[in-house]
Amino acid sequence: MFIGLRKAARAAAVAALCGSVMSVPAMAKDVELTMYYPISVGGPLTKVIDDMVGEFQKENPGVKVNAIYAGNYDDTRIKALAALKSGQAAQLSVLFSIDAYELMEQDAILPFDDVVETDEDKAWLASFYPGLMENGVIDGKTWGIPFQRSTIVMYYNKDAFREVGLDPERPPQNWDEMVEMGKKLTKPDGSRWGVMIPSTGYAYWMFGALAKQNGEVLMSRDGKQVYYSNPGVVEALQFWRDLAVTHKVMPQGTIEWGTLRQNFLEGKTAMMWHSTGNLTAVKNDASFDFGVAMLPGNKEPGSPTGGGNFYIFKNTTPEERKAAMQLIKFMTAPERAAKWSIETGYMGVSPASYETEALKAYVKEFPPAAVARDQLQFATAELSTYETGRVRKLLDDAIQAVLTGSKQPKAALEEAQAQADRLLRSYR
Amino acid sequence: MNASERFFRAVETTGAWLLALLWIAPLLYAFWAAFHPSEYAVRFVLTAPLTLDNFVRAWDFAPFARYFLNTFILVTSILAAQLVLCTLAAYAFARFEFPGREIAFLLVLVQLMIVPEILIVENYGTMARLGLVDSILGIGLPYMASAFAIFLLRQTFKTIPRELEEAARIEGCGRLGVLWRVYVPLSKPTYVAFGLVSVSHHWNNFLWPLIITNSVETRPLTVGLAIFGAPESGVDWSMISAGTLMAVAPLLLAFLIFQRQFVQSFMHAGLK
Amino acid sequence: MTSSRLNQVYGWLLLLPAAVLLVAFTHYPTIRTLVDSTFSKSTATRPARFVGLDNYAMLLDDPVFWQVAVNNLIFALGTIPASIGLALVMALWVNGKLAGRGFLRLAYFTPTILPMVAVANIWLFFYTPGIGLIDQVLGLFGLPGRNWLGDSATVLPSLIVMTVWKEAGFFMIFYLAALQAIPPELKEAAMLEGAGRFTYLRRVLLPLLMPTTLFVLVNAVLNSFKLVDHLFILTKGGPNNASSLLLYYIYENAFSFFDTPYAATLTAVLLAVLALLAAGQFLILDKRVHYR
Numbered sequence: 001m002f003i004g005l006r007k008a009a010r011a012a013a014v015a016a017l018c019g020s021v022m023s024v025p026a027m028a029k030d031v032e033l034t035m036y037y038p039i040s041v042g043g044p045l046t047k048v049i050d051d052m053v054g055e056f057q058k059e060n061p062g063v064k065v066n067a068i069y070a071g072n073y074d075d076t077r078i079k080a081l082a083a084l085k086s087g088q089a090a091q092l093s094v095l096f097s098i099d100a101y102e103l104m105e106q107d108a109i110l111p112f113d114d115v116v117e118t119d120e121d122k123a124w125l126a127s128f129y130p131g132l133m134e135n136g137v138i139d140g141k142t143w144g145i146p147f148q149r150s151t152i153v154m155y156y157n158k159d160a161f162r163e164v165g166l167d168p169e170r171p172p173q174n175w176d177e178m179v180e181m182g183k184k185l186t187k188p189d190g191s192r193w194g195v196m197i198p199s200t201g202y203a204y205w206m207f208g209a210l211a212k213q214n215g216e217v218l219m220s221r222d223g224k225q226v227y228y229s230n231p232g233v234v235e236a237l238q239f240w241r242d243l244a245v246t247h248k249v250m251p252q253g254t255i256e257w258g259t260l261r262q263n264f265l266e267g268k269t270a271m272m273w274h275s276t277g278n279l280t281a282v283k284n285d286a287s288f289d290f291g292v293a294m295l296p297g298n299k300e301p302g303s304p305t306g307g308g309n310f311y312i313f314k315n316t317t318p319e320e321r322k323a324a325m326q327l328i329k330f331m332t333a334p335e336r337a338a339k340w341s342i343e344t345g346y347m348g349v350s351p352a353s354y355e356t357e358a359l360k361a362y363v364k365e366f367p368p369a370a371v372a373r374d375q376l377q378f379a380t381a382e383l384s385t386y387e388t389g390r391v392r393k394l395l396d397d398a399i400q401a402v403l404t405g406s407k408q409p410k411a412a413l414e415e416a417q418a419q420a421d422r423l424l425r426s427y428r
Numbered sequence: 429m430n431a432s433e434r435f436f437r438a439v440e441t442t443g444a445w446l447l448a449l450l451w452i453a454p455l456l457y458a459f460w461a462a463f464h465p466s467e468y469a470v471r472f473v474l475t476a477p478l479t480l481d482n483f484v485r486a487w488d489f490a491p492f493a494r495y496f497l498n499t500f501i502l503v504t505s506i507l508a509a510q511l512v513l514c515t516l517a518a519y520a521f522a523r524f525e526f527p528g529r530e531i532a533f534l535l536v537l538v539q540l541m542i543v544p545e546i547l548i549v550e551n552y553g554t555m556a557r558l559g560l561v562d563s564i565l566g567i568g569l570p571y572m573a574s575a576f577a578i579f580l581l582r583q584t585f586k587t588i589p590r591e592l593e594e595a596a597r598i599e600g601c602g603r604l605g606v607l608w609r610v611y612v613p614l615s616k617p618t619y620v621a622f623g624l625v626s627v628s629h630h631w632n633n634f635l636w637p638l639i640i641t642n643s644v645e646t647r648p649l650t651v652g653l654a655i656f657g658a659p660e661s662g663v664d665w666s667m668i669s670a671g672t673l674m675a676v677a678p679l680l681l682a683f684l685i686f687q688r689q690f691v692q693s694f695m696h697a698g699l700k
Numbered sequence: 701m702t703s704s705r706l707n708q709v710y711g712w713l714l715l716l717p718a719a720v721l722l723v724a725f726t727h728y729p730t731i732r733t734l735v736d737s738t739f740s741k742s743t744a745t746r747p748a749r750f751v752g753l754d755n756y757a758m759l760l761d762d763p764v765f766w767q768v769a770v771n772n773l774i775f776a777l778g779t780i781p782a783s784i785g786l787a788l789v790m791a792l793w794v795n796g797k798l799a800g801r802g803f804l805r806l807a808y809f810t811p812t813i814l815p816m817v818a819v820a821n822i823w824l825f826f827y828t829p830g831i832g833l834i835d836q837v838l839g840l841f842g843l844p845g846r847n848w849l850g851d852s853a854t855v856l857p858s859l860i861v862m863t864v865w866k867e868a869g870f871f872m873i874f875y876l877a878a879l880q881a882i883p884p885e886l887k888e889a890a891m892l893e894g895a896g897r898f899t900y901l902r903r904v905l906l907p908l909l910m911p912t913t914l915f916v917l918v919n920a921v922l923n924s925f926k927l928v929d930h931l932f933i934l935t936k937g938g939p940n941n942a943s944s945l946l947l948y949y950i951y952e953n954a955f956s957f958f959d960t961p962y963a964a965t966l967t968a969v970l971l972a973v974l975a976l977l978a979a980g981q982f983l984i985l986d987k988r989v990h991y992r
Contacts, residue, residue: 036642044485078955079642086556086559086562088642199939200935200939253850254851254938255850256850258663263828263831266830268831389958397941398940401940403850403939440796445800447790448803448804448807450865451810454811454823469825512717516717526712535727536718538727539722541977547729548950549729549967554724554728570721572721573722575722632813632814632815632816635947635951649815653815653818665822672818672822675815683809687805687806694812694874695876
């Protein structure tokens, strides 16, 4: 590893010593917090975070917060862990909700159960949507607090629906309808496709939705087993491939996550599956009438949850932990969650946030803002296991291999399953 | 010139110009997208209105001023260190007899092949042990002893007649005095050439800075630009183009103004 | 101390600062790479232990490694001859008497001073299906668009084209320098003897440019292994690793999967390739000198 273990332990001991010595003269109780956070959707999100952090500092003059935008989810995890390993300060971060196992294995994070003290705090832990806690609760302990959370929703172009004689208020409810409508919406000259599901960046996430709709989940709750080669999962991948090859309502090959929004806004696809976190950006830029719907189901409706959780790092002083908790509570409080949801499209993380005046009014004026929340009842956890980076990449690769036509669904998924089993064997 | 020659010349001229247009097409597009509202980023309508809004948005979106400062500190500190360290080393190789010189020179040349990019994994570990992760010094350190510079300067120093050195000696110059009074001034073109190559290389360098920096305070422009324009965050070409143009503007302007110098320098650096 | 002795000390002292840095960031990590490649991955719960050549066995079993290796080979074969050939053509044009050669030289050279990550975003626009520039242009001629970066068959060629674009102008400079050093009388003499332009190019120019070609070749080969910046923006190595290159795979293993030993193993392979190239270069250079 980057630093020898013994050396790391020594460094930690020295740091702890210095920390305790140095905290004595610093009686003013000034605490400095560094947190990394990711962004994976469009829009000026750094500004929103900076504003919220600014507000927090105004209310809590003793705490200084450095919020560092570090790129996408992977970049941010890499940067946060790298900072910790090289002995730099970071007390908390917003990281991928599915990084929990990796962070636990690296012994980087602390369960919130160890930090909460009062009954009020415990009640706060229970105040979030249970569906959003799934990825963060492991072995009965809470490791992550939901913050920028999403589900996948379907954006559709109502003008295009009208144009081909479809009811713009009735988006497809199931796979068959999606194919049917997609065929009507697809123009033969390739200038408009029926539907696009992105398959770069977060292919496994989109696939989690298809699998769930087909009645399957991708992994066990303890993160030690994946179900890539289950028949229902294979079927789901076959369907994804069929959208392009058999039904011809989606372009062949992989579809880029990042440029898909642009494609939708340019009218190149009538429907797109994307994170609800993109909602405000789409709303601001769409030059046509668009709608947002829950994903169509097959055996059942469904989508994985997604997005980022707050984590507190282990290598912190009690004062820092306390300040970090203050910050996390502030950022996830109903009013802030409501503001965050309005400015981005991400979900309000607690039922209470949807009860705030601001979000109530917003949902009334712009009903799509509630779709992700309404879908939560059908949601499942996002793919997250031990060795999560590799295990996830195996699935991503299998999906892309099938979508580009270089492998058959069954063979690709069985291969991925076998390799994932090999990686996970030592954890069982 | 006969007819067939004239024909060939016309074909060649056309070909050369087409290729040139192709070659600057990305830059032309960046100008188009940056100076027009984002609705026109993917649509080429001649009547599209002009705007500076994208530059304002990009400037507000990411701390470009800080990135500029970081890059500036980075390239100047690398260049300064390279000039000093490599001049001394090249002088040693060119004008001193010492045991192990040939082997040492070969070991220096190893870096021409095994460039720092290849060794990111271990160098990251070293930087972590030195506590230099996320520092500008950490970005620059692996590049400061440049085999290329040592090689280039050694070749240049070797062409300088020894008589000049002896004359300076007689006038009472020490060894370093000779280096400073004779070798350095006479090698000015090589220094300029290497300087330009080094600055443009490190202005544009990406992989190692990406790995070794964590925060806004150290990120150079390239890394900032990559995070700023990461496709995951939903590609907004107008703003990205504006950001890109801002990032390349200093180098591009310098290049346009001093283009003869640039080209000559690159040629000079390559000839040795 | 005698003066020659003093000179020796002086020589080493002058060399010392640069030598320390070179050893610390080139030689030491090279050796350390080999050492690290014989240890297992360490986590908080399981410390690293010596595993001999296990990592190399894993590498041979790793289909992604083989794919990445093949990709890198294709990438090298695609970029090197094309960029060198184009560079030569550009240099000949710019060195000739074509109209506007100042502009031409400027245009060809521009990609060299633009950062790869920045232009990658612009190329992303070119390659984006449907709304991208290439598809728009194809559309003008009534041709169907393609999913350039989303199709395993076209993704690597697309990246090769972009890399050639980035590199050719840089290599052109070296040819230009060499061409300007060739006395014009040579051409006149050749023409007088009745040699056509192509004969002159093939029999006179190309042999004279041989040292430059070699220099450029080494640079191009090196670039094909160290240039991965564009992958971070354009494809992240996808789809299904179809565009991943060795150095990018090293990065992924080291910094995404935190598997330093495996990354070290891959680095060792890359070092071996470079060592072979260096050896090959020596042999070719030797031959050439002999030939003279």
